[in-house]
Amino acid sequence: METSDPMVEPVVRLRDASLSFGNRLLWDGLNLDIAPGEFLAVLGPNGSGKTTMLRTLLGLQQLSGGTVEVAGKPATRGSRLVGTIPQQRPFAENTPLRARDLVALGIDGHRWGIRLNRRAIRKRVDELLELVGASSYADRPVGVLSGGEQQRLRAAQALADNPRLLLCDEPLLSLDLHHQQAVSGLIHRQACDRGSAVVFVTHEINPILQYVDRVLYLAGGRFHVGTPAEVMRSDVLSELYGSPIEVFESNGRIVVVGMPENVSHTHPSAGA
Ligand SMILES: Nc1ncnc2c1ncn2[C@@H]1O[C@H](COP(=O)(O)OP(=O)(O)OP(=O)(O)O)[C@@H](O)[C@H]1O
Numbered sequence: 001m002e003t004s005d006p007m008v009e010p011v012v013r014l015r016d017a018s019l020s021f022g023n024r025l026l027w028d029g030l031n032l033d034i035a036p037g038e039f040l041a042v043l044g045p046n047g048s049g050k051t052t053m054l055r056t057l058l059g060l061q062q063l064s065g066g067t068v069e070v071a072g073k074p075a076t077r078g079s080r081l082v083g084t085i086p087q088q089r090p091f092a093e094n095t096p097l098r099a100r101d102l103v104a105l106g107i108d109g110h111r112w113g114i115r116l117n118r119r120a121i122r123k124r125v126d127e128l129l130e131l132v133g134a135s136s137y138a139d140r141p142v143g144v145l146s147g148g149e150q151q152r153l154r155a156a157q158a159l160a161d162n163p164r165l166l167l168c169d170e171p172l173l174s175l176d177l178h179h180q181q182a183v184s185g186l187i188h189r190q191a192c193d194r195g196s197a198v199v200f201v202t203h204e205i206n207p208i209l210q211y212v213d214r215v216l217y218l219a220g221g222r223f224h225v226g227t228p229a230e231v232m233r234s235d236v237l238s239e240l241y242g243s244p245i246e247v248f249e250s251n252g253r254i255v256v257v258g259m260p261e262n263v264s265h266t267h268p269s270a271g272a
Pocket residue numbers: 021026044045046047048049050051052053
């Protein structure tokens with residue numbers, strides 16, 4: 001999709017954004033617009049700042065410098081314009097919610113100035129349950145469902161109000177291949193058909209490669225933004241990691257070889 005049309009108001013606008021904790025620099029000088037309908041994958045090693053990036057967009061983490069806007073306003077916590085599929089944490093077995101109750105939590109009872117009645121909410125919940133293949137367990141308590149079943153409900157909840165910005169924190173973990181494809185396809189359709197901007201944090205680009213418009217790759221306090229073909233290259237990743245990395249394609253999959261186990265997140269000029 002076209003991502004650089006100056007006439008299209010971006011959903012996310014980061015300007016000269018920097019974030020550090022003590023002398024640990026996560027990113028610096030980051031300028032990034034994310035357009036409606038764009039699918040951005042955020043990649044990088046453990047601790048490189050992927051989840052922190054989502055927290056920044058959610059208004060839960062202040063930048064050290066620069067600005068972050070969502071839909072033209074400074075990112076603020078609790079925005080109904082933002083939907084989130086969080087990193088999986090299992091529900092306690094005795095959580096007093098059925099699957100359908102969890103999905104209903106994503107629906108704002110007031111839309112277009114009208115209070116939705118119970119029947120309208122139930123209809124929307126049924127649609128969403130169907131969309132993620134969860135109709136068969138709609139009335140079961142969430143705490144007894146498998147990790148993958150719970151994760152599909154979280155996806156349904158995040159999509160419930162057609163968010164302008166959909167944040168996904170490794171949403172495919174614990175899903176089997178079939179449901180990985182179903183959930184990633186669902187997220188992609190949300191971007192294409194509904195115009196949600198998607199920010200998708202993942203360690204593994206291959207399951208979503210066909211959907212990704214651009215990659216934000218974070219590593220060692222540096223970053224690179226571009227299409228998968230521009231970023232997933234030996235020279236780009238070698239520079240980011242500061243050591244030789246080989247990237248090649250095999251059967252339509254990207255294979256990365258030589259990833260260092262420990263990556264420094266310390267700003268080179270911080271002297272640590
Ligand atoms: N509030 C905080 N105070 C201090 N350090 C923090 C804080 N939040 C995050 N960090 C540090 O920032 C770094 C980035 O964390 P983050 O969770 O964003 O990494 P990540 O890329 O999502 O990692 P993973 O792949 O392991 O999930 C980590 O080293 C983390 O300890």
